[in-house]
Amino acid sequence: MSLYILSKERLPQFVKALQGKFRVVGPVVTETGFAFDDITDPAQLQMDYTTTVLPPKKYFLPQREVLFSYRNEKENGGPQRLEMRPVYQDVQPTVIFGVHTCDMNGVMLYDKVFSEGFRDEHYMERREQIYIIGIECLHPCDEASFCKDMGTLTAPPIYDLHMTDAGDHYFVDTGTEKGERLLLDNAYVKMAEKEDIQRLGQVLSAKWPRFRMRLKMSRDQTPSLLTLGYQARLWQELGDRCLACGSCTNVCPTCFCFDVHDENDITMQGGERVRVWDSCQLREFALVAGGHNFRESKASRVRHRLMRKGKYIKQVHGLLGCTGCGRCERACLVNITIPGTLNALHEEMQLESGI
Amino acid sequence: MLHTTQNLTTTTTPLRYNGHTSVFLPIVATVEEVKTETALEKIYTVRLPGGQNLGHVPGQFVMVSIPGVGEAPISVMSSPSRTGETFKLCIRNAGDLTSLIHRLQPGDEIGIRGPFGRGFPVAQFRGKDILIAAGGLGLAPARSLIDEVLDNRSSFGRLIILYGAKNPGEILFRSVLAEWDERDDVEFMVTVDRPDDVWSGHVGVITTLFEHVDINPYKTIAVTVGPPVMYRFVTMELLGKGLTPEQIWMSFERRMKCGIGKCGHCQVNHRYSCQEGPSWTYAEALAFEEAL
Numbered sequence: 001m002s003l004y005i006l007s008k009e010r011l012p013q014f015v016k017a018l019q020g021k022f023r024v025v026g027p028v029v030t031e032t033g034f035a036f037d038d039i040t041d042p043a044q045l046q047m048d049y050t051t052t053v054l055p056p057k058k059y060f061l062p063q064r065e066v067l068f069s070y071r072n073e074k075e076n077g078g079p080q081r082l083e084m085r086p087v088y089q090d091v092q093p094t095v096i097f098g099v100h101t102c103d104m105n106g107v108m109l110y111d112k113v114f115s116e117g118f119r120d121e122h123y124m125e126r127r128e129q130i131y132i133i134g135i136e137c138l139h140p141c142d143e144a145s146f147c148k149d150m151g152t153l154t155a156p157p158i159y160d161l162h163m164t165d166a167g168d169h170y171f172v173d174t175g176t177e178k179g180e181r182l183l184l185d186n187a188y189v190k191m192a193e194k195e196d197i198q199r200l201g202q203v204l205s206a207k208w209p210r211f212r213m214r215l216k217m218s219r220d221q222t223p224s225l226l227t228l229g230y231q232a233r234l235w236q237e238l239g240d241r242c243l244a245c246g247s248c249t250n251v252c253p254t255c256f257c258f259d260v261h262d263e264n265d266i267t268m269q270g271g272e273r274v275r276v277w278d279s280c281q282l283r284e285f286a287l288v289a290g291g292h293n294f295r296e297s298k299a300s301r302v303r304h305r306l307m308r309k310g311k312y313i314k315q316v317h318g319l320l321g322c323t324g325c326g327r328c329e330r331a332c333l334v335n336i337t338i339p340g341t342l343n344a345l346h347e348e349m350q351l352e353s354g355i
Numbered sequence: 356m357l358h359t360t361q362n363l364t365t366t367t368t369p370l371r372y373n374g375h376t377s378v379f380l381p382i383v384a385t386v387e388e389v390k391t392e393t394a395l396e397k398i399y400t401v402r403l404p405g406g407q408n409l410g411h412v413p414g415q416f417v418m419v420s421i422p423g424v425g426e427a428p429i430s431v432m433s434s435p436s437r438t439g440e441t442f443k444l445c446i447r448n449a450g451d452l453t454s455l456i457h458r459l460q461p462g463d464e465i466g467i468r469g470p471f472g473r474g475f476p477v478a479q480f481r482g483k484d485i486l487i488a489a490g491g492l493g494l495a496p497a498r499s500l501i502d503e504v505l506d507n508r509s510s511f512g513r514l515i516i517l518y519g520a521k522n523p524g525e526i527l528f529r530s531v532l533a534e535w536d537e538r539d540d541v542e543f544m545v546t547v548d549r550p551d552d553v554w555s556g557h558v559g560v561i562t563t564l565f566e567h568v569d570i571n572p573y574k575t576i577a578v579t580v581g582p583p584v585m586y587r588f589v590t591m592e593l594l595g596k597g598l599t600p601e602q603i604w605m606s607f608e609r610r611m612k613c614g615i616g617k618c619g620h621c622q623v624n625h626r627y628s629c630q631e632g633p634s635w636t637y638a639e640a641l642a643f644e645e646a647l
Contacts, residue, residue: 067379068379070422070423072421072422080421080459081464082422082465086379086380114617117615117616118616118617120378120615121376121377257618258617262422270423271423273422275379275613286609288610292582307624307625308622311625312624312625316625
């Protein structure tokens with residue numbers, strides 16, 4: 001572990017120096033709250049922010065991403081001729097400042113999803129060029145946060161640099177060699193002293209009581225709770241309320257499902273195959289040729305989302321599919337929440353089994 | 356703490372994609388022959404660059420592309436035993452993409468990715484009696500297994516083929532069916548739901564054929580391929596004949612969009628049918644809550 005000290009006064013200079021070599025993005029203030037966006041002026045960067053509507057997943061898996069370009073030509077009476085060239089979109093050295101620990105956990109899941117089994121080079125090429133600078137969460141974002149329940153209040157081992165606010169300076173921890181390179185020969189930081197390390201320990205341990213727990217069960221129990229509750233009455237209630245708008249999956253840092261379609265250019269002889277974020281909450285998601293829909297009811301789709309978050313993704317990739325960031329709760333128009341759902345399921349199952 | 360972001364699992368893939376690294380990029384294949392099979396289905400003979408072998412197992416599928424229109428999963432109709440420099444796909448005109456595929460002529464190019472998914476474990480079937488129950492277009496993927504058995508006939512026991520079609524006009528592979536009917540080493544029966552004036556064979560859904568079949572449950576493997584509604588009833592018949600769920604194989608249709616276990620569309624509970632399927636045993640399917 002290499003721990004450094006970056007004085008807050010020097011942060012703008014550090015950002016500016018990085019801008020010479022990288023695209024630099026981070027949380028900024030917008031009309032609708034905080035959002036991750038390009039930093040043009042270091043003064044825009046808000047390291048002390050609450051939460052953003054969209055997680056930084058948009059830099060890892062763009063909402064619309066070109067996979068390849070094609071030409072599909074057929075000259076009068078001749079055969080159809082194809083030409084296809086792969087496109088690797090948004091591959092550029094990018095530094096993301098101010099990634100909360102919940103969102104780093106989301107990225108850690110993405111890394112597994114897109115590298116395990118078939119390796120998705122479109123993701124991986126871009127991923128290798130992204131530098132993550134985390135920020136330690138010292139206060140909950142708001143009432144919707146339940147990161148402490150989900151165990152995402154600690155930085156997972158994917159950050160390149162990780163910063164902790166210590167009043168007039170930041171502690172900067174290097175996680176990778178990529179991170180070491182970001183420090184630009186330590187031009188803006190100095191090595192931490194022994195007493196600094198003790199101080200960091202104090203700051204970190206002081207934060208825990210500020211975060212409350214919202215789940216009535218431990219996160220390790222959610223897979224078995226969801227197995228037990230597959231036929232629960234709750235799903236119908238939630239299905240009746242759900243508007244099937246897909247907001248929850250759009251804002252989720254672990255949702256990665258996508259649709260693939262072709263977009264022709266104006267000549268109709270060429271274009272691009274793209275993938276776009278999709279949502280299992282939309283009716284068409286599990287519709288097959290011939291018209292059979294494997295998840296026709298909203299109840300079955302709400303249940304599928306919760307099953308993925310609390311069970312299926314863990315079965316496939318070893319990590320829970322929820323980081324406790326609270327974004328789906330903030331985005332939901334009918335107040336369907338993950339803690340509310342799991343707690344209600346817990347109660348229904350207790351009543352049913354007489355535990 | 357010094358850790359690395361590079362310790363990510365990597366898997367070598369069986370795919371060939373023109374030397375590029377994108378698993379989404381189809382390889383350009385050529386349609387060699389188009390044969391009109393019924394009013395709804397055509398059979399396409401497809402050639403990969405250089406005549407390379409598809410290298411599939413029965414029950415696997417490929418993703419077929421017409422860039423500008425889209426891509427869809429299509430089961431391979433050819434058995435590996437009949438796949439040399441070309442392979443066959445039987446495609447029903449059922450949507451935007453397939454209606455354009457139906458306009459293709461010999462010499463036209465299409466995109467192919469794959470083969471994908473888990474096929475039928477033919478090696479485990481050796482020495483066993485094989486019962487195939489196919490409904491409608493399901494006979495096309497079933498052919499990949501049937502022809503494999505026929506071409507290695509002495510390695511298997513009885514071959515029983517039950518086939519159900521909606522009406523006589525939708526019956527596929529009529530000349531091939533006539534051959535099966537002639538052979539002493541194939542027990543073949545076909546039924547239609549709605550007969551026409553000249554139909555003289557069985558009438559009724561596919562399950563009505565089972566009363567004419569005796570099987571030895573100790574050494575039979577059943578494989579059923581057809582529309583989703585068929586599985587429940589065919590499975591009941593097979594269980595009634597003494598087969599265990601482990602002896603019953605089926606192929607599931609789902610809306611595969613990527614073929615590589617990422618996009619989420621084909622998920623059945625936690626499993627991606629494009630990876631762990633589309634072939635499953637009934638025992639596996641019973642463990643899913645939303646399979647059937």
